[in-house]
Amino acid sequence: MTSTLGIAVIGTGKMGSDHVRRIGRTVGGARVVAVADPDGDRVKEVAGALDGVSAHTDPAAAMAAPGVGAVLVASPGPAHEETILQALERELPVLCEKPMTPDTAGALRVMEAEQRLGRRLVQVGFMRRYDAEYERLKELLDAGSLGRPLFLHCRHRNVASPPFFTSDMLITDSVVHEVDAARWLLGQEITAVSVLSPAATSAAPEGLRDPRLVLLETSGGAIVDVEIFVNCGVGYEVRCEAVGEAGSARIGDGHAMVVRSAGRWGGEIVQDFTVRFADAYDRQLRRWVAAAARGRTAGPGAWDGYAAAAVSEAGLRAGRDGVRVAVELVDRPALYR
Template structure:
């Protein structure tokens, strides 16, 4: 079995994490090129990978010998250009979310794929590869709790990065619930409302945290999301599905519980790379296998576009305080 040569675009936290996984926990692939505008950072990541070259731009990395697929983990505004370069070479792509920062850019990606006549772009919504989410998806698809009525979602971080903005609560965090809800329910999001309580005392000045987001779907279900990125105690993602015949919840945690000195305690993950470590591994394994055959194994460019459109509506709702409809183009045949 041949080893898939991968170019990693972006050597920040996510790019470095993906690069470490490839070839160590993910077989059948190796990193042959790393690109980042910060040349020192690219060299640092490449130095830990046998045979990987370091570059300061995506075009040079994609032109490196042995590149057969591309993993994009650069900042969102740089995604469209890197995807375009990859598609021009007919290379399969795994792109971290967002596909693009806005639906207009995502539509251009859809158009480029349609000109090729095949799907090459996969979006890194890793929750679809998480064992608990997969179990819930199977239950809902089988009608195990009847027709879904509600999804109650909680998404909490111990603390937000210094660069985090109020808009990013929607575009960088709630976007995961948007994709998960679309996938779990098999429905599109049709409208978004955003509510903001008084900011938490732990939130940096100017950050509207927490927020409460309400999604309406094409099948008549309601999805509520509590997004709280400075909760203080750890990283927590939960989802409860309520149907006509029952309910099911995931994300309750399965860590070891310790009873001592009259107390019961258990550890709480502090970071998404810990909570979803297995999901990231499964995502990469599946993508590598699919990319070797020139395809995708997860959310595609249409899913990236739909998520961008919902987030755009969510940002408008957050800024205006008004329920905002989601506008989607007709789904192209390639993505049906």
């Protein structure tokens, strides 16, 4: 490996373009050498803003470009599996934005391919694990400072949903973050899912069942409740409170600068996830680059992507049928223990 890791970025939409910017400006030891997107005009625009970057409409061609030593996947979820499998064929480390795959069948195929290689090369972009507040909460829970955990109370709110957002995506694209965070914070698997739906907010597009309350049961006997509200109209807010037998701790209150003037006080609520978790994305990418440069991965992997997909599938059924749905997982392969 050279001292600078060459990265092929697959997908140049909002997330992909943000990662291209991040690699160029805030992450050392790496550079973008190829980008791919079905939108030929957009990919040429992104590549044209950088020196020595080739533009492609085919992900495989981008991965085959000279100097590519790792792959960052930021394309839509249904395209992830094929791209990851192509990267594994080339034995390239992969950082894939969530979801790793939209379903468990695809996730199992990814794990099978990785097991044939005999080493872990896939990392899933669950960036909350790199957020300073989440890391501190994880430390408290691991140290037993709060006693045995009983509840996680989670709130996940967006200003407004994009035009393409569906009711299913509330689970598969939004709550999936809380699914992974809960598994990681508690060190437990999710064993069952229930979904409750109040009357839809008048701010939601027709047909979108927003907000929803998702209840997750864990293998250690804890309960996780997630309020997902993607058209709250106020700001982007992510909070988590852990309640244990010996105390509680809450993160995500967003206490930054508070202004007191003209008989009032107040502050700013961020409007976008790329602002709220900017530092977490930076830290995630730096650590991935450092590991990928050694042909390794050091974050949430294919098993985590599979487990999240399994919980999401159960959540979709729970939401549609109005029943509690058990989460069924395959035995954890030795590679992921």
